[in-house]
Amino acid sequence: MLEIENLHATVGGKPILNGLDLAVAPGEVHAVMGPNGSGKSTLSYVLSGRDGYEVTEGGVLFKGRNLLDLEPEERAAAGLFLAFQYPVEIPGVTNMTFLKHALNGLKVQRGEEELDAMQFLKLVRQKAKALGMSDDMLKRAVNVGFSGGEKKRNEILQMAVLEPAFAVLDETDSGLDIDALKIVADGVNALRGPERSMLVITHYQRLLDYIVPDRVHVLAAGRIVTSGGKELALRLEDEGYGAFAARAA
Amino acid sequence: MAALAPIDGPAAVSDWLSGWRAGPGDGTVAAADWLAPARAAAAGRFAAHGLPNRRVEDWRYTNLSRLTGLELDWTPAPAEVAKESLPALVFGREADCRLVLVNGQVRPALSTVPALPAGTLLTSLADALAAGRQDVAALLRERVAVDGGALKALNDSWLEDGYVLIVPDGVTVEMPIEILSVGTGGALPPAYQPRNLIVAGAGSRVTVVEHHVGLCIGGYFANGVTDVAAGPEAIVRHCKVQDESKEAIHVALLDAALGRDAMFDSFCFTLGGGISRNELRVSLDGPGAHCRLNGAYLVGGQQHCDHTTAVDHAAPETHSDQLYKGVLDGRARAVFQGKVVVRQDAQQVEGHQMSRALLLSETSEVNTKPELFIHADDVQCSHGATAGDLDAEALFYLRSRGVPEGQARQLLVEAFLNEAIDAVALAGMRLPLERNVARWMAERHAT
Incomplete structure (x- = not known):
């Protein structure tokens, strides 16, 4: 599904990713863990096509296509989704309007038929209900005045409505209390399936108690320094990142 | 007509004014005896002011010199306009009540005016004067005598026609009153200067929606003045859509006086005009009077649009709120000038204004000038301005x-x-x- 090979990327001329290799097969959930500054968020932004992140070497294949050639909206249409670490507030655009433009934007790009207003409303209400989100939250401007937990839940709602083939969850656990974490994790787990892969980027092992990964990778100084099963996350928790980071040098 | 003093600007001004010297009208107005001297006095004021130039503080950011290069028809003959073509000019709306002005003159045959609540008058200024409406004459006479700057003087000097809306005390007019102003030319593009009047009696309510459009090519000139008098507890809502042709010069002044607890709600939507200026002067004369002045504009190419406001808090417990938001593209320029005056005895006053602009191109520009003159101490006033790109x-x-x-x-x-x-x-x-x-x-x- 996703193959990252020898990826080098700079931000403002500063090298952040330094030869990152990673492959995620369909249906798999991989976790990328690493200390602050190891390049976790840069990886998510490079994958989603944000301005200011320059790939200097290597490449990314997504479902056999060169992902890096695509505009952000084309990546979305290809099935990629990034759950933002810091979801953006958009005053004046309601959640409903946002979701409608997103879903129909994807459908138009894929040559599929757009949903009519009734079908759309039904779909969104059903997904929102499953995440314990009220109609009121759907009518409010995107993320404006939302608590940290509500913002993260909103990201998962978008994911549930857009049904991406590949989701990158960038520190989705940050700023969540344990109840919110469970709701978000349940939402994510409900989306797991044989055709859907995920890359869960996190600083802490805690999230992985709820979203159990097939593989865990440790990122340090812009490279994957070690990989293993879900037990690797527990070892990290005990030993800290220091020992792993030393190997990157 | 008074002799003309020299006027600032290029020599072309005197040529440009030759049409103006001829004076308005051919007797279409059964003129009251006060009218001719009032026009002459206004002509004298205009001559004394000269055409506004950028050395005049109020006109620092808006340059009207292009006007003097235009050859205009100051007394355009009534132009043919098909009634069926009108809805397309107003977003396809079929209005229940629509008064149509062509080149500043009310055209009853193009208008649709249904029965309005008893005592409510919607007509042309020329007809109101001809019919001897003393209320209209008295108010107009008073307003025409005020020196309100060069362009008002020019309009005063041309006083001839426009729309008149009078709503008696206690009457609510549910139906929005739509005014459609169409500019259309013959051999030369027209210059027209409608003079409008809205009088809202005590406790009355009325909504006016104005559309300003142009059918002619070339730079025509519209210089309208609207006087509003709102009695105690009256609510007047005024929505203006300025969608003139991209070469037109559109200048408009609305001057509102509000009585006790009256409310004036203004919204100006600017899309058109090569050079446009929408100026609002609101005098909050009665305690508790409140005005809300909002605007939105979308300009591109070489367009220049100017929103200028002046709010006079002349009484205590008066409120004003202003929000102007615009989007600029190409080489467009926008101006927002907002003046707020709080008089010495006007305590417990609130006055807020905000101007926000989105600049979609590197070459667009916005100039913002807030001016606050506060002479009372128990006052809450604020102003702010932002300009930037999309987030x-x-x-x-x-x-x-x-x-x-x-x-x-x-x-x-x-x-x-x-x-x-x-x-x-x-x-x-x-x-x-x-x-x-x-x-x-x-x-x-x-x-």
Whole structure:
């Protein structure tokens, strides 16, 4: 599904990713863990096509296509989704309007038929209900005045409505209390399936108690320094990142 | 007519004024005896002021010198306009009540005026004067005598026709009164200067929606003045859509005086005009009077638009709120000048103003000039201005969700303007305005 090979990327001329290799097969959930500054968020932004992140070497294949050639909206249409670490507030655009433009934007790009207003409303209400989100939250401007937990839940709602083939969850656990974490994790787990892969980027092992990964990778100084099963996350928790980071040098 | 003193600016001004010297009208107004001397006095004032130039503080950012290069027909003959063509000019709206002005003159045959509540008058100024309406004459005579600057003087000197709306005490006019002003030319583009009057009696309520459009090619000149008098507890809502041709010079002044607890709600939506200026002067004369002045504008190419306001808090417990939001593209320029005066005895006053501009191009520009003159001490006043590009984070967020870039930009522009448009919960105008924003963005991306 996703193959990252020898990826080098700079931000403002500063090298952040330094030869990152990673492959995620369909249906798999991989976790990328690493200390602050190891390049976790840069990886998510490079994958989603944000301005200011320059790939200097290597490449990314997504479902056999060169992902890096695509505009952000084309990546979305290809099935990629990034759950933002810091979801953006958009005053004046309601959640409903946002979701409608997103879903129909994807459908138009894929040559599929757009949903009519009734079908759309039904779909969104059903997904929102499953995440314990009220109609009121759907009518409010995107993320404006939302608590940290509500913002993260909103990201998962978008994911549930857009049904991406590949989701990158960038520190989705940050700023969540344990109840919110469970709701978000349940939402994510409900989306797991044989055709859907995920890359869960996190600083802490805690999230992985709820979203159990097939593989865990440790990122340090812009490279994957070690990989293993879900037990690797527990070892990290005990030993800290220091020992792993030393190997990157 | 008074002799003309030398006028600032190029020598062309005197040629340009030759049409003006001829004076208005050919006797279409059964002129009251006060009218001729009032016009002559105004002509003298205009001559003394000269055409505004950028050395005049109020006109520092808006240059009218292009006017003097225009060859204009100051007394355009009544032009043929097909009534069926009108809805297309007003967002396809079929109005229940529409008064049509062509080149500043009311055209009853093109208008649709149903029965209005008893005592309510909607007619042409010429007809009101001819019919001997003393209330109209008295108010107009008073307002015409006021020296309100060069362009008002020019309008005063030409006083001939326009619309008159009078709502008696206690009457609510449910139906929005639509005024459609069409500029259309013959061999030369027209110059026209309608003089309008809105009188809202004590406790009355009325909504006026003005559309200003042009059918002619070339730079025509519209210089309208609207006087508003709102009695105690009256509520007057005024929505203006300025969609003139891109070469037109559109200058308008609205001067409102508000009695005790009266409310004046103004919204100006500017799309058109090569050079345009919408000026509002609001005098909060009665305690508790309140005005809300909002505007939204979408300008591109070489357009220049100017929104100038002056609010006079002449009484205690008066409130004013102003929000102007605009989107600029190409080499467009926008001006917002907002003056707020709080008189010495006007305690417990609130006056707020905000100007926000989105600059979609490197070459567009906005000039903002707030002026606060506060002579009382128990006052809350604020002003602010922002200018910037679309939020790059929001744009990326939308695109990452699958919204194509052009559509994402459109959505963000609409969201930006919605704050100002939201204030126009009146007369079913919201949807048409939003559609215009969409159309503007679509045209922008087509080029």
